Amino acid sequence: MIGAEPDVETDGFDPQGAPRLLTEVPGPRSQELWARDAAHHASNSSPAAQWLRLVLRDGQGAVVRDVDGNLFLDFSSGAVVANLGHAPPAVAAALAEEAGRLLHYFDFATPARTAFFEALAPTLPEPLRTFQMYSTGSEAVEAALRLAKSYTKGYEVISFHQAWHGRTLGSMSLMGGFPLKRGYGPFAPGVLHSVNANCYRCPVGLTPDGCEVACAGLVDRVYEQSSEQRLAAVIVEPVQGVGGVIPFPPEFLAHLRRLCDRTGALLIFDEILTGVGRTGPMWAFESSGVVPDVLIAGKGLACGYPVSLIASRREVLDSLPFGQPGAGASTFASGNLACAAGVATLGLLADGAILENGRRVGAVLLGALRQLAERHPLIGDVRGRGMLLALELVSDRATKTPAAPEIARGLLMALAARGVLLAGGGPIVRITPPLVMSERQALAGAALLDDALAEVEASLASG
Ligand SMILES: Cc1ncc(COP(=O)(O)O)c(C=O)c1O
Numbered sequence: 001m002i003g004a005e006p007d008v009e010t011d012g013f014d015p016q017g018a019p020r021l022l023t024e025v026p027g028p029r030s031q032e033l034w035a036r037d038a039a040h041h042a043s044n045s046s047p048a049a050q051w052l053r054l055v056l057r058d059g060q061g062a063v064v065r066d067v068d069g070n071l072f073l074d075f076s077s078g079a080v081v082a083n084l085g086h087a088p089p090a091v092a093a094a095l096a097e098e099a100g101r102l103l104h105y106f107d108f109a110t111p112a113r114t115a116f117f118e119a120l121a122p123t124l125p126e127p128l129r130t131f132q133m134y135s136t137g138s139e140a141v142e143a144a145l146r147l148a149k150s151y152t153k154g155y156e157v158i159s160f161h162q163a164w165h166g167r168t169l170g171s172m173s174l175m176g177g178f179p180l181k182r183g184y185g186p187f188a189p190g191v192l193h194s195v196n197a198n199c200y201r202c203p204v205g206l207t208p209d210g211c212e213v214a215c216a217g218l219v220d221r222v223y224e225q226s227s228e229q230r231l232a233a234v235i236v237e238p239v240q241g242v243g244g245v246i247p248f249p250p251e252f253l254a255h256l257r258r259l260c261d262r263t264g265a266l267l268i269f270d271e272i273l274t275g276v277g278r279t280g281p282m283w284a285f286e287s288s289g290v291v292p293d294v295l296i297a298g299k300g301l302a303c304g305y306p307v308s309l310i311a312s313r314r315e316v317l318d319s320l321p322f323g324q325p326g327a328g329a330s331t332f333a334s335g336n337l338a339c340a341a342g343v344a345t346l347g348l349l350a351d352g353a354i355l356e357n358g359r360r361v362g363a364v365l366l367g368a369l370r371q372l373a374e375r376h377p378l379i380g381d382v383r384g385r386g387m388l389l390a391l392e393l394v395s396d397r398a399t400k401t402p403a404a405p406e407i408a409r410g411l412l413m414a415l416a417a418r419g420v421l422l423a424g425g426g427p428i429v430r431i432t433p434p435l436v437m438s439e440r441q442a443l444a445g446a447a448l449l450d451d452a453l454a455e456v457e458a459s460l461a462s463g
Contacts, residue, residue, distance in 0.1 A: 013071065015061025015085065016438050019419025019448070020071040027068030030055040047425030048076075051409060052416050059086025062437035064421065072416070073445045076423035077434050080241065080388075083276050083300035083358075084348055085436040091303045091344040098340035105336070107329045112339035119346035120311075123282045128295050128311040133334035137272040137298035138166025140308035141235075143328065144294050145170050147310060148233035148266045150322035156227050158219060158234045158265075160196040161203070162243030165235065165270055174235055176243055190232075194222045196240060197252040200381045200392060201400065208249075216255035223259065231265040233294075238284040241273035244428040245383060245390035250288040257290050266293040266316070272308065273388075276300035276345075277355045277435050280362065280386035287385070302341035306332070358435030361442050362386040365431070368446035376453045378403060378460075389431040402427040407456060414452035420445050 026034065033055040055067045062085055064072050077083060084091070098112055113133075121129040132147075134140045149155055159165070159174040166172065167180075173187035176196070181187075195203035197215050204214050223231060234256050240246040260267040269292035274284035278300065281287055285295070293316065298308030310317075321327055332338075348354060366382070366389055373379040373391070380394030393403035393411070408427050415422055424430050433442065 013060060013063070013065060015063050015436075016441065017063060017071065018441065018444050019063075019073050021417075021419050022070055023068045025070065025417050026053045026055070027066065027070060029067040033067060046423070047409070048412060048421070048423050051413060051425070052421075054416075054421075061085040062434045062441055070419070072419050072421045073433075073437075073441055073448075075415075075420050075431050075433050075445055077300075077387075077432050078304070079299065079423065080273050080278065080430075080432045081299045081304050083278060083387075083435050084303050084345060084354060085434040086304075088303055088344070088348060090348055091305075091341050094340045094344035095305060095337055098337050102336050104332075106331070107326075107334065110336050110339065112336050112343060113334050116339040116342040116346070119343055119350075123346070124295065124311060125291055127291060127293070127313045130314045130317050131309050131311050132317060132328045133338070134298075134308045134310075134330055135306045135332045135335070135338070136166075137270075137296070137308050138168040138171045139330060139333075140272070140296045140298055140310050141165045141171040141174070141270060142168055144235070144268050144270075144296050144310050145174075145233070147294065147312065147316065147319075147322045148268065151266060151316045151319040152232045152264055154230040154232035154265065156190045156192060156231045158192050158194055158222060158227075158231065160194055160236060160240070162196050162198065162240050162246060163235075163237060163270075164240070164242035164273075165237075178243075192222050192226050194219045196243075196246060197248045198244075198246050199249075200246075200383065213249055213251040213255065216252045219256065219259060223263065229263070231263045233266045233268050234260055235268040235270055237270045237274060238288060239274050239279055239385060239388055241388065241430075244392070245388055245430055247279075247383065247385055248288075250290065253285075253288045253290040257292075260293070266312075268292060268294040268296065270296045272296055272298040277349065277358050278386060278388050278432070280355070280359045282349070282355060284385070301345060302338055303345050305338055305341035307335075307338035307342055354435050357437075358387045361433075361435075361437055361439050362389065364439050365389060365433070365442045365446060368443060369431070369449075372446065372450055372453065375450070376457060378407070378453060378457055384431070387433055387435050387437075391429040391431070393427045393429060407460070410456045410459065411452055414455045415449060418448040418452055420448050420452075 034053040057067045162176040165174040173191045199208045275297045295311040301307050369382045373382050379391050381392040395401045412422050
């Protein structure tokens, strides 16, 4: 079997357990396999993968194991995907069963797809119960842009500083100023950026008490001053994820709703990262009371099997040219396996217990992180909702100067050496465990983070 390592220690794998390191990190098998893999893989792996050089073998619940038998607590859920933990047996079984039945047929309905739609629809309000499926988030973002142009006949889109929407040309054009974007221009015309509602680094120099969400007014200015008034959409993450875990106040989102109602543009919520319980409710928009015209979902919707979709009203999805036969499709869209994994995922979420655990343990973890901020001057801000949390590292709390990249790297490495895995690698440390993580695991992870922060601060103090 691919990836099987028969002589790896297999006992003691408790999905609710603590980290357990048998070797240094990375261990000898990781080092050997990493070198073989690197001989063929492009050198552009994500920072955490490059720095740690771990080769992962399997995972259960909130624990992943490397090929040396080391057990790590997962504080990232991979790319914020494993919301229900790693390899939930019900999802693995559904995939195996469906794989033996039908691996692919282009765009036809299947029983799995019908079941997926019927399980997904009740999680959404009536105006968001017609779907078009895709495989990746970026693909769905691109489709949402086409849809907005198709329905409104406009061509401009407003998006936000620090937004992350994907790596294809259209989705990247929407993104804020990520360094990853540089060197790929020129980007799609018609995209207008506005300031985000970043309360820690307020773009208009105010504080949240009494600011009356002045940043929202600047979006109107962008529309009035920079657009040709041919707005097709405003696209926003209700909580900016990759850009730094920045929850937008409900009033900010309500303001965007009013702008769209006034101009006829579609309000698109990109919930690829915030959906499927990540911020507490099934969908982040539920906490704001603002319903978008289009919702984009992906990531955790099938526990790691690639799936994404756009949800909207039928009249929007049926508008031409988007609604013409074949125009919404793509080779792997609404694949049978994706639908089967999606049905199993939604089945696991149906009684609300996993969402409730995510809310409860997320609140405990947020409290623990706030306590860390009292002890560690490196932490400038602690924020987030549900299991979408972050620490913002600064070199000086008064000036809020972002911590140097080596510090963020040092923290990630020090934490992994204690058995906790993070993604990212910049000064905003995203903490996004699976929603199934136990309170004991979350507090154990926070205690190890405490140690790791102390180590990094001590090394800074010793120069
Ligand atoms: C909010 C948001 N939109 C879009 C994407 C792109 O998704 P994908 O990487 O599946 O293309 C991401 C990925 O992180 C995301 O967080």
